[in-house]
Amino acid sequence: MAIRRIVERGDPLLERVCRPVTEFNARLHTLLDDMAETLSEAGGVGLAAPQVGVLRRVCIVEDSEGELIELINPEIVSTEGEQTGLEGCLSIPGRYGIVTRPYKVRVRAQDREGAFFEVEDEDLTARCFCHEIEHLDGHLYTEHCDHLLSDEEIERYIKEHPEQFEEDE
């Protein structure tokens, strides 16, 4: 496994539409393993292949239990409700915006061997599904917020919404 460099906003690689994965081979498995290591090192909850410079429809999301979900060729099949909260991106380090997303999201994807499965989650993990899958079409969360927050705005937001920042047991 190896840690890969995360490309940052401004890099045209983040604006491209990624191609589907057609071969579920050792190369894909290495990419997934490297992405897991890169994500864990960066301390994030989700990472998409274009963020490490690979223009394929692959992303990984860590759920609220710390379980890593590998999504190959993912598609959102249904959504429910709404949530509004802080969102950040490893490609835009240190910055946050307020983004409204569905509260519950169901995704159909393939696993690393090519088998189809569906996964449903809510809250932060649902937000993460939407965020990572958008990366595969060249979109960033900044398109959903009118501005990125200043440090004071972030502080104020955290003070006003403490319930969103409680650690899960």
Ligand code: ZN
């Ligand atoms: Zn991102």
